[in-house]
Amino acid sequence: MPPAPHASRRTFLGLTATVPLALSGALTLGAGTARAADSAYVMGCFTESPSGNGTDYGLHLAVSTDALNWTPLNQNNPVVTPTEGAGGLRDPFILRKQDGTFIVLATDLKGTDWSYVSQYVHVWNSADLRTFTGYHRLKLHDMNTHSWAPEAYWDAGRGQYGIIYSAVNDSGHNVIMVNYTTDFVTASAPQVFFDPGYDVIDGDLAVGVNGVNYLYFKSSSAQALVGARSTSLTPGSFTAFSTGVAHGGTEAPILVKSQASGTWWLWGDTYTPNGVFYAWQSSSLSAGTWTAVDQRTYTQPVNSKHATIQPITTAEYNNLLAKWGAPAWNRLKSYNYPARYVRHSDYVGRIDEYPFDPYQDSQWKLVPGLADSTGVSFQSVNYPTRYLRHSDYQLRLDVGDGTSTFAQDATFYRTAGLADASWSSFRSYNYPTRYIRHSNYVLRIDPVSTATEQQDATFRVGY
Template identity: 30%
Template sequence: MSEQFPHAVPHALPRAFSRRGLLRAAAALPLSALALTELPGLLGSAEAAAPATGYADRYTIVAFTNSSDYTVNVYQAEDATSFTLLQASAYTPPSNRIRDASVFKHTNGYYYLTYTTHTWEDTSTTIGFARSTDRVNWTFLYDYTVPITNLSRAWAPEWFVDSSGSVNVIVSCSTTDDEWIFTPYVLTATNTALTAWTAPTALSGIGSNHIDTFIVKIGSTYHAFTKNETTKYIEYATASSLTGTWTIQKTGDWAGWGSYREGPSLVQLDNGGWRLFFDGYGDGTYLFSDSYDTFATWTTPTVLPGISGTARHFTAVKETVSGGASLTTGITRSFQSANYPTRYWSEATGAVNLSVIASASTTAAKTAATFTVVAGLADSNGYSFRDSAGNYLRHYNYVGRFDANDGTTAFAKDATFVARTSPTSGAVRLESYNYPGYYLRHYNYVLRLDLDANTTLFRADSSFAAVSPWG
């Protein structure tokens, strides 16, 4: 059997307060005393698959940072894990702040942002809107006053596009009688320009004292992830219609994410699983967790490499774009390390080593370094690798090895890898199909599977060129 999903445990840091937690703790003090073409990630109906040859995944997030809520950075990744900076300070509103930005791509080709317009100290009755053609250059559209009587704060607006195509914003609102008790409301756009909205409707059944509500629809069921502001846990609810009645299915630490978590957002992965991103403000981290059984169970929370501790409260939009890495199937190849070019994948007992192969090497050594590239056993847009005996490369206890195909779904997934681009010309990186974000890389000259550290060294260690076969 293959290994259980790898876990990464964040280092414990002193507990911090979110904007809501700090306000609630200080509520008795006066403020003066307080220092589409596609809509990926929002709908669940699209068939999940690795990108076809000539195409690549692209995940985009737009986030404010720990150091500033006056502007947002744009990050992108091919794999929903190793986000890199696309543009710093990509958008600064003409006034006020920008927090909790949510992004989606509309059918008119524009990317749209909606966001919280004020910091936590201030009354905040508006949500902001901006748009872009390229995710880098943004144009302010307007601040929209949410029409709720005695509104105190409108926070954390999140896009939701229904299967009917209607565009909605889920916004958390409180009123002046208790400015720290939030209720989720839905606004539905009444024109394609997204400049006019229906009256706010509360999501019946989720109720007050919930914030940061993020919704996806799978089949005929709506699924919501929402933070309970009293317990600080992310809860899970379902409904048969957008406005409800919603039923809260899971409370407390039901998924093992821990407390002091907020800003949940979902995106669907190539293998059909769902990834939940959330802000671990209690320990200064940003985390993700994956589910493969329609949200019943989740992997152990893992720190998002590279931007954890910098980026705050975001959503992700997933697209398929032209480009990407690919391999030619049906031919034999040897796989050369990008940063140790005299070394190649070489089959050994129970492992795949990175061995020095040269013209003077034995015939057996050259054969051990030669493999046939075939379509992925679990996804034909991915890749599998077969040795001369007909065995397949798979991961087992995080180590690469060649085993006979036992015909199981688990084996097929273990033996399938998705090609991702490499910073080294002519090379590819190979991401595990069933453990997204984990890559084949060499370590002590052994091929193994590790979570992408989102560093220059890791990208080099996980880059391999498919070259003319030695055998």
């Protein structure tokens, strides 16, 4: 049977109730209320963009303090890349092992050649996600099929780790398989973990939540993310129960438990080559119902695809930033069109819907104002001699000519967002009654008075 229309991703965020004491404050996510004394999150992904401008099949990392807005590390470049098999990865997964260190798994596939068959998955060990050791591939089966979207979990009853992944077995359709291991070097023979009788990929587990285990997966027939549950981790014991959620064709579910509240998030990824993440939330996994999260609330790392999210401590968050560094650029999200970002196109300032190429058109260095260092100027990343400036009240990307007029036109004062004080607005230096806003998606400076104009003039400065 031909593979499903993409390769997949994996992530496990239902930690077991036994989290290593190396964490400051044990996380007992099964209880649904406890949190670490200090907490953050790490995301692993690979990258793809519409024309391949931002495509890379290595492991990319990002960090967050709220599991919703992310800071890409290493300037959004890979931190490690496979050297065996296809020479690239998809669908990375990060697990904190019982000893407090990490294991990284990934699909052995580079690009979108779904006819490429690998019975292996990539494996790295890592003490801290700053160094990666022991790279190897682990063979999971001898079948003439793929090993997509690997994920691992601790099965306390067996005293082993389970590795689940998508493959086509004798049923003729994609099912979720499982192998067991203690060391991620050798593994048991494969078994069918979940087969509802139709094509399923991208299994993602939350283990031990009030005595119940939850498995979310992509139903290829429904083109939606669906949940199954079981009171055990026995292969074949899971039964589908939830209402499916989707935004177009959606795959790659990520279950994320807030470390600060009882909220669960379910992330999903559209399966087009230029994937877009969407998020839903719930206060109870047992209910099996989800509410879409306002896109103003979350921002995926640029070009990210098929991610994994793992809780970490604040110390680990700080250490990752110290090692890999935060981006030297920012992106600006529109408040009232949160799928759109400030960019230049043919040197015209505008807001366009993510994703697009060149993606660098939406990356800006917010430098001290050219006319007043207490203000800001927007320097283009891919045209570093050019700055956003107004001309006849419209914003253009022009080369700095060294004149005081240009410096004034290119200088703005950052203020509290006119529609939301936690966001930002930008007031013109030389026309102080006017703010940067969008009108028909084109950027200009205008006086602002109505609620709509205030929303047009409000942006989130992030990554």
